[in-house]
Amino acid sequence: MFLFYIFMFFLGLIAGSFLNVVICRLETGETMVSGRSHCPRCGHILAWYDLVPVFSFLMLKGKCRYCGKPISIQYPMVEMATGILFLSIFNYQFSIFNEFSISNFQFLNSAFNFFYFLLSTFYFLFIISSLIIIFVYDLRHYIIPDKIVYPAIIVSVIYSLFENLNFGHWDLFGNWKLEIGNLITLFNPFIAAILTGAFFLSIVLITKGAGMGGGDVKIAFLMGLILGWPKVLAALFLAFTAGAIYGIILILMRKKTLKSKVPFGPFLVAGTLVALFWGGEIMRWYFGYLF
Ligand SMILES: [Zn+2]
Numbered sequence: 001m002f003l004f005y006i007f008m009f010f011l012g013l014i015a016g017s018f019l020n021v022v023i024c025r026l027e028t029g030e031t032m033v034s035g036r037s038h039c040p041r042c043g044h045i046l047a048w049y050d051l052v053p054v055f056s057f058l059m060l061k062g063k064c065r066y067c068g069k070p071i072s073i074q075y076p077m078v079e080m081a082t083g084i085l086f087l088s089i090f091n092y093q094f095s096i097f098n099e100f101s102i103s104n105f106q107f108l109n110s111a112f113n114f115f116y117f118l119l120s121t122f123y124f125l126f127i128i129s130s131l132i133i134i135f136v137y138d139l140r141h142y143i144i145p146d147k148i149v150y151p152a153i154i155v156s157v158i159y160s161l162f163e164n165l166n167f168g169h170w171d172l173f174g175n176w177k178l179e180i181g182n183l184i185t186l187f188n189p190f191i192a193a194i195l196t197g198a199f200f201l202s203i204v205l206i207t208k209g210a211g212m213g214g215g216d217v218k219i220a221f222l223m224g225l226i227l228g229w230p231k232v233l234a235a236l237f238l239a240f241t242a243g244a245i246y247g248i249i250l251i252l253m254r255k256k257t258l259k260s261k262v263p264f265g266p267f268l269v270a271g272t273l274v275a276l277f278w279g280g281e282i283m284r285w286y287f288g289y290l291f
Helices: 002-028 055-059 074-099 111-141 146-165 183-206 214-227 231-252 265-290
Strands: 168-170 176-178
Touching: 002 074, 002 111, 055 074, 074 111, 074 265, 111 146, 111 214, 111 265, 146 183, 146 214, 183 214, 183 231, 214 231, 214 265, 231 265
Parallel strands: none
Antiparallel strands: 168 176
């Protein structure tokens, strides 16, 4: 079991270094597949020992082996974050699936459950990776890349349909009992997505794009699909609170005025990640506080 966690962490580190490549190539417009990894400063092709996640950065003390210019802290940060999030997703998936079974690994007994476990784990790893790219890209360029957010939305739509339509069980006679479930469960993520998207769209229209842009509407829609109702509320609450605190700190430090641009995407992504893991607890805490 412990080995699985180690494995997921290292898988995350490797995925993180791939995400760095995707981010860089989105910027320069290079294709994803062709071209060896190279130093963005001097263009020197990097050897495999320069590409070991996190460790290469530490060994080289953050400087390029060939030109000595500093390497962006973005690289090891993205790799570490991906490693930790991959590990968290695995842990989260295990706790969810174990709730439905008596002993560890028991849920893996049925082929369908095993398939469902794999599929939902892959889905979350894909979504986490997309969110990390959006976070970094928006932070650096104030743009939500369509090439990332649209595929994430499409995959989420397909996954939500699968999750709520195909959920069923084998009955005592060995017949597959399909539980369409109630329509509320099926439509929940779509209603959450449309409401959250509409909420952001109205902000954009009212403020005439001064505070947020169309990219934020797209992330809002995606958040609804990923989290569903009411978890998406927890994510929005966190994002707006964190964004407001950050804005006040910047103004107090006189770094920015009220009118200057702060990307909101990273706050939405961070809110989504926190709500994904602790959304239930946050809602319970918040509503317990209110009533
Ligand atoms: Zn270099």
